Amino acid sequence: MPSFRHLLPFFRPYRVNFMLTLLLVMGTAGINLWLVRLTAPLWDALTVHRDATMVAQTAIMMVSFFFVQAALSIWHLYLQAWISQHIVADVRRHVFQHLHGLSLNFFATRRTGELISRLMNDVGTIQVIATETPVDVAKHVVILCGATAFLIYMNWKLCVVIFFLLPLLALVGRLFGTRLKRLSLGIQDQTASLSVIVEEVVSNIRVVKSCVQGDFEQQRFSTVLSQVIALGLQRAMVLALFIPVITFLTFFAAAAVFFYGGSQVVRGTMTPGELFAFVLFAGILIGPAGSMARLFSKVKEAQGAMERVFGILAIQPEIVDTPGVSELPSIAGKIEVSNIYFSYQREQPILNGVSFVAYPGEVVAIVGPTGGGKSTLLNLLHRFYDPSQGAIFIDDRDIRTVGIEGLYRQIALVPQETMLFGGTIRDNIQYGNVSATDEQILEASEIADAHEFIQRSPDGYDTVVGEKGLTLSGGQRQRIAIARAIVKNPRMLLLDEATSSLDYESEMCVHKALFRVMAGRTVIVVAHRLTSIHHANRILVVDKGRITEEGTHNTLISHNGLYASLYVRGVAEREEVVQ
Numbered sequence: 317m318p319s320f321r322h323l324l325p326f327f328r329p330y331r332v333n334f335m336l337t338l339l340l341v342m343g344t345a346g347i348n349l350w351l352v353r354l355t356a357p358l359w360d361a362l363t364v365h366r367d368a369t370m371v372a373q374t375a376i377m378m379v380s381f382f383f384v385q386a387a388l389s390i391w392h393l394y395l396q397a398w399i400s401q402h403i404v405a406d407v408r409r410h411v412f413q414h415l416h417g418l419s420l421n422f423f424a425t426r427r428t429g430e431l432i433s434r435l436m437n438d439v440g441t442i443q444v445i446a447t448e449t450p451v452d453v454a455k456h457v458v459i460l461c462g463a464t465a466f467l468i469y470m471n472w473k474l475c476v477v478i479f480f481l482l483p484l485l486a487l488v489g490r491l492f493g494t495r496l497k498r499l500s501l502g503i504q505d506q507t508a509s510l511s512v513i514v515e516e517v518v519s520n521i522r523v524v525k526s527c528v529q530g531d532f533e534q535q536r537f538s539t540v541l542s543q544v545i546a547l548g549l550q551r552a553m554v555l556a557l558f559i560p561v562i563t564f565l566t567f568f569a570a571a572a573v574f575f576y577g578g579s580q581v582v583r584g585t586m587t588p589g590e591l592f593a594f595v596l597f598a599g600i601l602i603g604p605a606g607s608m609a610r611l612f613s614k615v616k617e618a619q620g621a622m623e624r625v626f627g628i629l630a631i632q633p634e635i636v637d638t639p640g641v642s643e644l645p646s647i648a649g650k651i652e653v654s655n656i657y658f659s660y661q662r663e664q665p666i667l668n669g670v671s672f673v674a675y676p677g678e679v680v681a682i683v684g685p686t687g688g689g690k691s692t693l694l695n696l697l698h699r700f701y702d703p704s705q706g707a708i709f710i711d712d713r714d715i716r717t718v719g720i721e722g723l724y725r726q727i728a729l730v731p732q733e734t735m736l737f738g739g740t741i742r743d744n745i746q747y748g749n750v751s752a753t754d755e756q757i758l759e760a761s762e763i764a765d766a767h768e769f770i771q772r773s774p775d776g777y778d779t780v781v782g783e784k785g786l787t788l789s790g791g792q793r794q795r796i797a798i799a800r801a802i803v804k805n806p807r808m809l810l811l812d813e814a815t816s817s818l819d820y821e822s823e824m825c826v827h828k829a830l831f832r833v834m835a836g837r838t839v840i841v842v843a844h845r846l847t848s849i850h851h852a853n854r855i856l857v858v859d860k861g862r863i864t865e866e867g868t869h870n871t872l873i874s875h876n877g878l879y880a881s882l883y884v885r886g887v888a889e890r891e892e893v894v895q
């Protein structure tokens with residue numbers, strides 16, 4: 317079982333306590349056996365010898381054994397819980413750390429709900445394997461071996477009867493077990509689909525409502541629910557049959573033992589106490605035999621969960637520091653994009669040979685139709701992805717040859733869609749630079765044209781936003797994201813339609829303030845409204861993964877190509893709005 321090997325490193329820190337737990341549980345099981353063994357002399361003292369002192373002695377011995385057993389059992393149960401809690405927390409910590417280290421491509425192809433389920437449910441299932449299973453196995457092995465040894469020692473002929481019947485019980489248990497497991501797996505799958513639907517609907521609630529797809533989603537949910545019910549009922553039926561069948565077989569076995577053992581007692585080859593203890597031993601043998609089968613299916617289930625969790629851990633981030641990278645010193649901000657090609661999926665080229673240079677102090681605007689590859693280009697500049705051909709140089713260094721974190725620290729990217737973190741507005745701005753002072757935060761907010769609305773918020777900069785907090789408009793979120801980028805004090809600022817939710821006047825105002833603070837550094841701005849960037853030093857028109865036009869506003873207008881037509885349309889729309 318290869319997946320168990322992956323779990324071993326997580327065991328290592330707790331191995332001493334784990335061994336102790338195993339010893340404790342084996343001790344508990346041993347005492348348990350001995351307690352059962354003591355019923356024989358007790359029963360004989362009562363029925364055959366009728367000796368009150370003997371009865372009292374045996375009873376006192378049993379009670380003291382019982383106390384020791386209880387103490388050991390409390391200890392082992394606590395220790396077991398302690399270990400499994402720690403292991404599960406360690407695995408969760410590890411998976412979470414791995415997760416946010418993975419490259420963007422990974423997140424583009426996964427559903428959020430699925431990842432959450434891995435981290436929460438699947439890792440939770442590992443708890444079973446982490447300690448419950450080994451501890452139970454240790455206990456059962458002691459009981460199985462001990463009880464068998466006692467049985468053989470007490471009366472081997474009677475044992476033969478039992479060993480004919482036990483495999484039958486095990487076989488029946490197995491048959492039911494396989495069926496139950498298959499049904500449980502089906503139920504798990506369907507329940508997972510339910511959470512995916514809920515996740516999709518909740519995160520797209522506006523789309524669901526606006527497209528009036530509530531009924532459709534309800535239908536989708538109900539269909540899966542009926543499957544869950546059908547499978548759940550099948551499982552209930554199997555369970556309902558399972559218990560009487562096993563009970564019948566158990567009683568049958570007990571009757572056989574009493575019949576054959578009873579005749580031995582009558583003949584005097586066995587004492588009544590021995591028969592009594594014998595039946596008890598045979599009884600405790602059935603328990604572990606059944607539990608082992610159940611454990612086996614639990615392990616199978618947990619193994620599936622582990623494979624999924626370790627499957628994620630096995631995925632390597634695509635963007636990593638290659639050996640021998642150098643730290644990127646503070647950059648001036650010259651960007652050179654040299655004939656890059658890129659595709660997310662192999663067959664679909666997104667960028668087809670893009671080249672341009674941006675010098676420190678320049679504002680380069682990128683415009684073009686939706687889907688042309690503008691955001692992709694920014695992702696590559698930030699090195700969220702690497703180009704499949706060509707290279708990107710910053711200050712004449714290939715960005716693949718410098719440390720990623722050092723690079724990321726000097727770039728700020730403001731995406732079009734901004735989700736805020738739970739916490740205050742101040743926390744959200746400070747996210748860009750944890751050591752930013754209150755003055756820096758205030759200054760950044762002013763540049764981002766956010767100070768005014770923040771001040772008007774109930775608690776100013778200490779207003780809690782996001783879930784369970786103040787809900788901000790798209791434009792307000794964008795302003796906070798811009799302030800976050802400014803406190804980072806980047807050498808390179810990438811704005812990806814970062815002001816699209818602002819009105820024209822405040823967009824112009826933010827742009828002006830931004831370009832002022834970024835003076836001497838490099839700004840690449842993907843513009844949503846062409847009218848807001850005509851003062852850019854250079855404008856690149858990106859269409860179908862290529863730069864089709866390049867120049868200043870005036871040269872592009874006189875060129876009378878795609879830019880000119882987009883611009884004219886933009887102006888016309890604005891005039892319509894103004895009128």
Ligand SMILES: Nc1ncnc2c1ncn2[C@@H]1O[C@H](COP(=O)(O)OP(=O)(O)O)[C@@H](O)[C@H]1O
Pocket residue numbers: 424660661666685686687688689690691692693
């Ligand atoms: N993560 C992704 N995986 C696959 N294709 C993507 C991904 N992101 C964007 N694309 C595709 O790349 C193309 C360019 O997208 P994008 O760079 O976002 O364009 P723009 O920002 O110019 O509107 C689009 O066809 C889009 O469908």
Ligand SMILES: [Mg+2]
Pocket residue numbers: 690691692812
């Ligand atoms: Mg885009």
